Amino acid sequence: MAGEVRLKEDGAIAVVELNHPGKYNAMSRAMWRELAEVFRAIQADALNGGRWRCVLLRGAVGHFCAGGDIAEYPAFRFDRERLRSFHEDEVWGGLQAVIDCDVPIVAAIEGNCMGAGVEIASACDIRVAADSARFGAPIAKLGFPMAPREAALVAGALGEATAREMLLEAAVLDAAELRQRGFLQAVLPAQDLAMHARGRAERIAMLSPQAARLNKQTLRALKWPPAHAATAQAAMQLIVEGAYDYADSPEHREGIDAFLTKRRARF
16 A cells, blocks of 8 residues: 545544555655645635635654655666656645645644654644654665755754754654754643644634635745745755756665665665
């Protein structure tokens, strides 16, 4: 099973669930495409009057998302153009759909929140976590960097110092630490997380959807001011141009092979 992104209607709340049994909800390529489809559908609904006032985003069976589905990687990651398409079209397509959604998004995070999980959480508005949740992006162990747009998103949400710690040191941090650093709005005992997240979603759903939509649009504009948007996009495009030249590198191949054969990488 390649996993799935489920959308359930719960009154005024759209419940989006990441589900990949046996893989701690690691994101497959199909799931990235489904994530984009689900959030585009939520946004389209919002633009047409909107029955959903809030999105509750969570993982299935005790985990948020353990990262990417590395078992898929040997089939495409060592070819530069296929690697670029994966990150620029599939992964960023999913993340951009989350970012562009005008409906407020509450992320309920438990268990593993690694790599892709941190990226998805970074695109949400409110982040609450179980006290047992763990966060990181230890992809340096796999011999590859975080893609430029994804790194910019994560650094903006986590803070540059924390992003550097995760990416350069492969640090894994607990929920209490990320609450202190401002990434999380609340940390709860695991048994209280679902009710707390649901309560936040219900409170948001009772408020003006127009106000929420306009507030999100304003916050996006403040983060990427229109006057600088073209310059920023051009700068990012220059970074992206050379970002995937590592595709066929020995370190990239070694890191992924080591993970899949359950041994320590030798760089």
